[in-house]
Amino acid sequence: xxxxxxxxxxxxxxxxxxLHIGHxxxxxxTRVELQNSGKYEQFVMIADLQALTDNAxxxxxxxxxxxxxxxxxxxxxxxxxxxRFFLQSQVPALFELxxxxxxxxxxxxxxxxxxxxxxxxMRGFNKSIPVGFLTYPISQTADITAFKARLVxxxxxxLPMIEQAREIVHAFNSTYGKEVLxxxxxxxPQNQTCKRIVGIDGNAKMSKSxxxxxxxxxxPESLRKKVMSMFTDPNHIRIEDPGQTENNxxxxxxxxxxxxxHFEKFLPEYKNLEELKxxxxxxxxxxxxxxxxxxxxxxxxxxxxRERRAKFxxxxxxxxxxxxxxxxxxKEITNKTLNEVRSAIGLNYFTDNKL
Ligand code: ATP
Ligand code: MG
Numbered sequence: 001x002x003x004x005x006x007x008x009x010x011x012x013x014x015x016x017x018x019l020h021i022g023h024x025x026x027x028x029x030t031r032v033e034l035q036n037s038g039k040y041e042q043f044v045m046i047a048d049l050q051a052l053t054d055n056a057x058x059x060x061x062x063x064x065x066x067x068x069x070x071x072x073x074x075x076x077x078x079x080x081x082x083x084r085f086f087l088q089s090q091v092p093a094l095f096e097l098x099x100x101x102x103x104x105x106x107x108x109x110x111x112x113x114x115x116x117x118x119x120x121x122m123r124g125f126n127k128s129i130p131v132g133f134l135t136y137p138i139s140q141t142a143d144i145t146a147f148k149a150r151l152v153x154x155x156x157x158x159l160p161m162i163e164q165a166r167e168i169v170h171a172f173n174s175t176y177g178k179e180v181l182x183x184x185x186x187x188x189p190q191n192q193t194c195k196r197i198v199g200i201d202g203n204a205k206m207s208k209s210x211x212x213x214x215x216x217x218x219x220p221e222s223l224r225k226k227v228m229s230m231f232t233d234p235n236h237i238r239i240e241d242p243g244q245t246e247n248n249x250x251x252x253x254x255x256x257x258x259x260x261x262h263f264e265k266f267l268p269e270y271k272n273l274e275e276l277k278x279x280x281x282x283x284x285x286x287x288x289x290x291x292x293x294x295x296x297x298x299x300x301x302x303x304x305x306r307e308r309r310a311k312f313x314x315x316x317x318x319x320x321x322x323x324x325x326x327x328x329x330x331k332e333i334t335n336k337t338l339n340e341v342r343s344a345i346g347l348n349y350f351t352d353n354k355l
Pocket of ligand 1: 012013014016022023025026027153154155156157158194195196197198205206207208209210
């Protein structure tokens with residue numbers, strides 16, 4: 001019998017804070033589905049090195065968030081015996097590969113990367129950009145290619161990173177004449193709203209760094225408060241006024257999370273989101289009613305996550321053991337790719353007996 005090698009999936013998250021519902025609909029929910037399909041070998045990386053690129057003076061923050069992010073993964077539905085979890089900084093191939101890849105990328109390509117440009121502005125780096133930050137797309141290419149991952153389930157902000165990775169793979173394979181590296185592909189969520197979830201303040205992206213998040217570990221009371229404080233259509237002043245559902249964060253979150261079952265359970269006078277939207281658009285439906293419904297939908301979504309999280313919250317030693325075990329496995333896999341890369345370039349002086 002020929003055993004087909006399973007396709008490989010790699011993703012990661014920066015341990016700069018707890019994961020939020022943007023991470024969930026943008027990437028984690030897809031990872032859970034892929035994991036449960038049983039068709040793939042999935043690696044999930046806690047990207048502590050990437051987190052250092054803009055937190056060099058605050059390594060304690062990164063330390064504090066490593067197991068927090070692991071707990072968020074478990075809360076989201078990733079499982080210890082179905083997915084591999086590892087720590088980026090403990091896998092040497094991931095910081096050797098960028099050395100080789102960086103020779104294949106120009107400064108202007110990095111400077112043109114729209115996500116990097118935007119993040120530089122957000123962080124106020126402007127004229128003093130840390131080199132490590134500017135080059136993190138190269139390091140991310142190493143993370144993906146070291147595992148020969150073909151699929152990377154991500155939100156829209158990551159498209160330029162995947163494109164950069166594809167260019168590096170092309171440059172590497174054509175320069176060194178071997179099909180060593182695999183071109184990765186982004187796997188975006190189907191639902192347009194989920195590709196980039198807006199913040200509760202209406203800002204274009206919910207982001208740990210912008211303080212506009214609903215976290216997966218949010219407790220019921222603060223969840224309700226956050227939802228009730230959300231930004232909606234600013235022109236929908238009186239209940240009778242017609243309202244906009246497009247670009248309205250409350251409706252965007254409903255698009256990302258609501259099911260017809262939620263209507264049955266919490267708002268049976270409407271069958272589905274289409275009916276609710278139509279009422280809002282023609283006027284006569286108040287924001288408070290929609291927000292209360294959204295709060296129920298979110299609570300229904302986050303409650304099972306809190307339960308899964310609670311089962312592991314006081315088992316930190318166990319989580320650390322798992323992280324260690326899977327990191328060892330990640331080292332083995334990535335060292336194989338590293339060896340292939342070194343031989344493709346011809347750096348295997350001591351083993352090829354040709355010098
Ligand atoms: P930071 O502010 O530290 O950069 P972040 O909130 O942007 O944090 P990352 O760790 O950079 O989170 O992103 C991890 C993954 O989650 C990526 O695949 C990214 O595309 C996805 N993601 C992050 N924010 C959102 C969002 N608002 N909507 C959809 N996907 C998102
Ligand atoms: Mg980010």
